Amino acid sequence: MWVFLALSAGLLQSARNGFARSLAGSxxxxxxxxxxxxxNLPLSTTLAAILILTRGAPLTSPRFYALTFATALAQLxxxxxxxxxxxxxxxxxxxxxxxxxxxxxAVIGAVLFSEAPTGLAWLGIxxxxxxVVAMTPGTVRSRFGAGSALAVAAGLLLAIVGFFLKAxxxxxxxxxxxxxxGRFVVAAHTLFHVTWMEVLLLTSWLVYARRGxxxxxxxxxxxxxxxxxxxxxxxxxxxxxxxxxxxxYVKAVGQVESIAAVLYSLLIWKEAEVSRQIPGMSLTLAGxxxxxxxxxxx
Numbered sequence: 652m653w654v655f656l657a658l659s660a661g662l663l664q665s666a667r668n669g670f671a672r673s674l675a676g677s678x679x680x681x682x683x684x685x686x687x688x689x690x691n692l693p694l695s696t697t698l699a700a701i702l703i704l705t706r707g708a709p710l711t712s713p714r715f716y717a718l719t720f721a722t723a724l725a726q727l728x729x730x731x732x733x734x735x736x737x738x739x740x741x742x743x744x745x746x747x748x749x750x751x752x753x754x755x756x757a758v759i760g761a762v763l764f765s766e767a768p769t770g771l772a773w774l775g776i777x778x779x780x781x782x783v784v785a786m787t788p789g790t791v792r793s794r795f796g797a798g799s800a801l802a803v804a805a806g807l808l809l810a811i812v813g814f815f816l817k818a819x820x821x822x823x824x825x826x827x828x829x830x831x832x833g834r835f836v837v838a839a840h841t842l843f844h845v846t847w848m849e850v851l852l853l854t855s856w857l858v859y860a861r862r863g864x865x866x867x868x869x870x871x872x873x874x875x876x877x878x879x880x881x882x883x884x885x886x887x888x889x890x891x892x893x894x895x896x897x898x899x900y901v902k903a904v905g906q907v908e909s910i911a912a913v914l915y916s917l918l919i920w921k922e923a924e925v926s927r928q929i930p931g932m933s934l935t936l937a938g939x940x941x942x943x944x945x946x947x948x949x
Contacts (some may be wrong), residue, residue: 653891653896653904663885665911665912667878667882671683671737671878672737679861681731682857684853685854686878687879689854690878695842695887702836715819718819721815723846726808728808729808732802739797751780754776756810756814757899760814771944775903778934779903779906781934781938817894817898820894907939910936
């Protein structure tokens, strides 16, 4: 189940990032991130309401809310950093550098959270990261400027998000043992709480510091709705998958997002020649296969 969820989430997230990229030249990174979460909120609220009506409201705790707030804040900062990177570097390069989060996640998980991948999974993670870097040959040779720094910062923040998020889900499971092993219910409720917190934080900032930007929403709302819809679907997949296995494994399989991002970059924004990307795509796929064949984490 987690494999299907991670693959689906990676592809959906790439589409969401594509809509964010299309808006990057027209609105600020903060408003762009706001659109992602604000147009996600009606969907996550509807799902949570349906679950409450059919399954009952889950019990929560102060620790759960603290963890969801930490998730929301770190994800907001990571999202803004990535969208800001789109304004300083091309789409594919920004996605490639931010996907170093897979390596960051594996290291953080092994050192701090007792989520040590198997030897074969480590190899798969490293091969997939090498493949992502190889997909944009100029990534290593190019000057490490503001766009690169923002993309790497986004990767580090999003790596941390995965562990805050998983801890929040585990806390909700502890409070509600009736959810069983599927974890869909707790993933959906956690998504709702993280999303409303993100919308509250970003709306407060826009009203306080950049009030005029909200007036741009009517002009760009169709793409914002699509960004929010794909963002909701991708986030639900990530949240659910994190609850089922190691965070690093989910992110490694989710590297399929990088392949999709390069294809978008090639086919939509004409940023490079497709033949240059084939070796990197092959390496990334090989790394994903290694992770999938590495066995269940201990």
